[in-house]
């Protein structure tokens with residue numbers, strides 16, 4: 001087969017418009033036109049929220065385990081509920097962070113909407129709190145760092161979650177406090193102006209300015225502070241016999257940090273709480289909280305796996321983005337088909353390199369990673385080359401999805417099964433070829449520009465018939481340089 005391809009015409013490599021096209025994990029998150037039950041086997045109930053119930057489900061074809069949030073349409077009758085639901089979907093499609101739940105696809109039928117997302121096997125952090133009563137500072141710092149990392153990332157893209165609490169933090173695996181996921185963007189919003197209005201959230205975790213109905217993104221920092229308090233001492237900072245009593249204590253920022261439960265807690269931990277549970281105007285930001293000495297000193301105790309770090313950094317070095325189709329297919333395989341286990345190595349290294357925990361890698365953070373194995377000059381040169389190849393949206397950082405595309409072992413990505421499934425996604429009419437129109441439909445975010453899509457096809461179209469067959473698709477995914485053939 002390989003020989004047959006090599007005798008055909010070489011594709012034209014045109015570097016222009018296609019280079020500027022940005023493909024994100026959300027590109028593949030679409031409404032599936034089939035019936036939900038045709039595609040998934042539905043299983044036991046995992047939980048329920050205000051408008052929805054969440055159930056376990058298994059993809060009938062590829063057997064992947066997922067969770068599905070089922071929203072009854074009759075509960076979305078009011079205009080505001082409907083708008084909030086649309087906003088939840090828009091926000092979920094934007095997100096790209098290792099500690100934020102990943103969404104795969106949506107369905108709609110006469111009665112319900114369905115949001116299919118990754119399944120977290122470990123249950124709610126809330127249940128862990130009940131089980132443990134309180135955590136040691138090392139565990140608490142690890143949990144809180146992950147929460148602040150999510151919040152700092154969300155705030156950097158102007159998203160406010162508005163319901164940070166242990167019920168909305170799930171453990172990816174049982175007893176694994178080091179891999180938690182933030183869920184439920186049901187009341188999240190995007191800050192359009194300076195302030196957000198309206199009281200929303202869960203009473204014990206609500207910030208004073210939210211009670212007063214005029215606030216900004218710092219309300220999430222407050223809720224994370226309440227969580228941190230509970231993790232350390234085992235009880236909430238603001239308690240009362242009525243909701244109003246609790247609100248009064250919150251508005252007065254009235255809580256204790258000594259006596260029962262606090263005897264053995266470090267002054268650094270208390271210092272961070274004091275910088276969080278204060279009025280909005282003087283409250284620390286999530287980004288600054290991540291740099292607080294309590295979090296930094298607690299995390300220093302971690303042992304690092306240098307061998308894995310070296311392998312993943314090597315994959316980064318060897319990454320070369322040949323064309324957009326390859327990039328899109330890789331991202332589809334990583335975000336939609338691969339299990340968490342398969343990307344775990346790369347994900348853990350990303351978190352380790354992301355020293356300030358903001359969910360993206362800066363040039364400096366990468367240089368620091370490479371400095372363990374190279375001189376300053378070599379590390380800088382290497383990182384500059386990597387940034388040029390991997391930072392495909394040119395925002396000056398390596399985002400989580402950009403990192404995964406480059407860091408996950410290409411051998412894992414290019415298994416026959418994954419390649420065929422990814423090809424089938426593009427080849428909508430199943431005629432064995434990807435046409436320009438099919439490519440347009442998968443990469444809707446790129447718009448309708450004919451020239452752009454022609455360029456993408458040409459880069460991969462070895463036999464020059466204007467379409468991509470499985471062999472051409474496989475060749476490009478297996479990272480064989482077409483120009484070398």
Ligand code: AMP
Nearest residue numbers: 046047048049054067118119120167184
């Ligand atoms: P939500 O309506 O999103 O707050 O979800 C309600 C409850 O369902 C949560 O508190 C969890 O217990 C459970 N749940 C939600 N999403 C997932 C998921 N991805 N994996 C496992 N359980 C989930």
